[in-house]
Amino acid sequence: AREVLDLAGKLAKAGVTTDEIDAAVHAASVERGAYPSPLNYRNFPKSCCTSVNEVICHGIPDMRPLEDGDIVNIDITVYLDGYHGDCSEMFVVGGRDALDEKGRNLIQTTYDCWVKSMELVKPGVNYNVIGKTIQDHITLKGF
Numbered sequence: 001a002r003e004v005l006d007l008a009g010k011l012a013k014a015g016v017t018t019d020e021i022d023a024a025v026h027a028a029s030v031e032r033g034a035y036p037s038p039l040n041y042r043n044f045p046k047s048c049c050t051s052v053n054e055v056i057c058h059g060i061p062d063m064r065p066l067e068d069g070d071i072v073n074i075d076i077t078v079y080l081d082g083y084h085g086d087c088s089e090m091f092v093v094g095g096r097d098a099l100d101e102k103g104r105n106l107i108q109t110t111y112d113c114w115v116k117s118m119e120l121v122k123p124g125v126n127y128n129v130i131g132k133t134i135q136d137h138i139t140l141k142g143f
Contacts, residue, residue, distance in 0.1 A: 001085035004028045005076040008048065012091040014068045018050035018061035025076060034078035037086075049075035049088075068094030071103065109141045 007028050011021045026047035029036045036047035044060070051059035051073040052066070058075070066072065075088035092099055092107065099107065113134045120130050 001034075001076045001078045001087045003032065004034075004078060005074060005087050005089055008074045008076065009089060009091050012066060012072050012074065012093055014093055015065050017063050017065050018052065018059070018072070019063050021050060021074065022046045022048050022061035025074075029078050032078070032080070034080040034085075037077035037079050037084050038075075048077075049073075051075070066093045068098040069100075069103065070094075071099075071107070105141065106143065109138055109143060112141075113137050 004025055008021050008025050011024055026036055026039070029047060038044045038049060039047045046061045048061065049058045050061045051057050052064070052070055053072075057073070059073075070093040071090060072093060073088055073090045075086075077084055077086040079085075090107070090110070092103075096104060096107065116133050116137060117130050120133060
């Protein structure tokens with residue numbers, strides 16, 4: 001899954017559609033002997049999820065060309081050797097310099113929330129503690 005995600009991330013450029021990324025993800029998955037898990041799962045029509053800008057998660061790839069400053073999360077899940085491998089990453093089309101200050105703050109805040117969450121993940125810590133930590137941080141940052 002990570003190899004496929006790395007390939008997909010390199011395609012997140014201005015003028016490229018998320019449908020084109022999806023086609024590359026499908027081909028790369030099959031080349032590796034894997035099956036793209038989202039494809040046909042509960043009628044999901046694509047091989048990966050691409051969530052652009054305000055789409056929170058599980059976006060369906062489409063024909064809209066990406067533009068500089070777009071924030072796109074690419075979520076890859078493949079089935080290989082009896083296991084599902086799942087990973088995702090956020091990419092900024094055109095790089096961080098293509099974002100305004102609010103966009104850069106959003107990216108940094110989401111990263112900081114991820115780090116804070118990972119510090120809490122251990123036996124005995126309830127999910128709501130993780131959620132509250134995230135909520136407190138994003139509220140402090142104005143989101």
